Ligand code: SF4
């Protein structure tokens with residue numbers, strides 16, 4: 001078939017090739033490497049929390065990682081706190097002590113460097129549920145039934161801040177499925193699995209990437225952090241053939257706006273979760289992790305050139 | 313033109329309605345959760361319900377600091393605000409550590425670091441169900457009195473006349489000014505379901521009200537600080553007109 005049709009050309013004039021899953025195990029592991037690293041980090045953190053909580057892991061008598069993702073302490077010395085939770089608590093009118101603020105600043109700093117929603121793909125326990133639902137949905141070929149704006153999450157974010165002021169409690173923390181799942185993994189299972197099942201079914205049958213991509217205010221919070229964060233997916237404009245394979249695997253495909261990416265030389269949207277899926281499927285090695293200031297912004301004309309060539 | 317404008321207005325109204333509906337359901341869930349706080353026996357130093365609810369970040373550091381595994385974080389199927397620390401004295405009471413490790417572990421101050429002496433903690437209050445307390449049936453039990461870490465302050469044993477014989481009963485009484493709510497009594501009570509139980513005081517405690525003057529508790533007598541000028545509306549007015557019996561005619 002390919003012999004009879006001339007190959008489609010990308011905007012850079014090169015033939016469009018597509019991602020092919022390698023047959024060798026080594027090749028597959030290379031493609032899956034980020035998902036493997038992510039699971040190691042996600043599960044590893046859980047194990048550290050769990051080991052400290054249930055088995056008393058410590059270094060010279062200092063608890064290794066005491067607490068949970070809402071607030072914790074490393075070696076009994078370094079405080080960490082969820083900045084979004086601290087924001088909500090502060091909006092209830094409570095004046096928190098400097099230690100908590102320091103903890104929130106540390107975590108904000110970590111994700112400010114690591115890329116905002118890097119939290120989502122690499123740490124958040126719900127991510128495993130959401131990824132599972134997305135994988136199942138692809139396998140079963142569940143069709144979309146309706147469309148909802150992905151900006152809805154910012155409204156939920158605002159709502160959780162407003163409700164914190166009005167109700168006098170940290171509104172999202174009190175219903176957060178993330179915190180429920182995480183706590184119940186650490187402190188014993190109650191009805192938390194209901195929440196997990198709910199998200200699974202919602203994402204699987206109702207709305208694709210429904211929770212993480214449309215509703216979660218914590219994801220929205222870190223998306224705002226991601227707008228200025230350091231680690232980004234860099235985009236090498238000249239090599240891209242616009243094959244679209246990246247957007248097919250991306251849980252937030254709207255961020256792979258290739259025109260904008262070629263202008264700024266990276267996936268600039270904070271909604272990118274730095275999951276690295278796009279990096280490993282790109283047949284042209286256009287995408288790679290990079291640091292914002294070191295990413296070469298292509299000279300002014302590149303975009304016009306790309307755009308022009310695509311049109312012709 | 314006007315139809316797009318109309319569309320825009322309708323769309324905005326729909327978005328606003330969605331936000332308000334979602335917000336109301338959400339607020340309802342929060343209120344339900346907060347109402348459940350009255351059923352939680354909190355760790356020592358816990359602030360009053362509203363303040364505690366606002367502060368606690370649900371990190372479980374207090375739970376892990378407790379050497380007796382007393383504390384738990386409420387999971388999602390309990391009648392306690394989700395994720396907050398509490399304990400069930402009948403399972404494991406608070407043994408009142410002198411260094412209060414749970415309070416010291418709390419990063420947010422939901423457990424108030426101002427608590428210096430564990431005897432000042434007010435986790436709840438013990439109440440005795442005298443219909444099921446063995447001592448109140450005339451048996452010699454008084455286990456709670458003996459086990460109480462603040463014995464003779466938080467629980468005392470008093471004589472109580474008994475109708476069927478000349479012997480008195482020895483009955484335990486709880487004193488709220490000293491009871492910390494640690495629940496050691498509840499744990500120790502030998503009845504099938506404990507006859508002494510720790511609850512949040514607001515669930516059981518009444519208030520006499522200022523209009524009752526307990527003269528015998530008042531050394532200076534009943535009208536010590538009575539001031540007719542301050543009397544509330546509706547109370548007998550200060551006498552008007554001439555008081556010529558006392559003051560003589562003008
Ligand atoms: S969007 Fe929310 S639930 Fe999903 S991974 Fe991010 S923080 Fe977790």
Ligand code: SF4
Pocket residue numbers: 233246249250251252253255256267271272273274275276277278279
């Ligand atoms: S752009 Fe790439 S790294 Fe970012 S979310 Fe999409 S697939 Fe993941």
Ligand code: SF4
Pocket residue numbers: 355356377378379380381382383405406407408409412413414415430
């Ligand atoms: S005072 Fe001691 S026994 Fe009581 S809850 Fe705190 S740590 Fe546990």
Ligand code: SF4
Pocket residue numbers: 367368369370371372373374375396397417418419420421422423
């Ligand atoms: S340590 Fe403090 S903030 Fe953390 S769960 Fe206990 S009371 Fe709440």
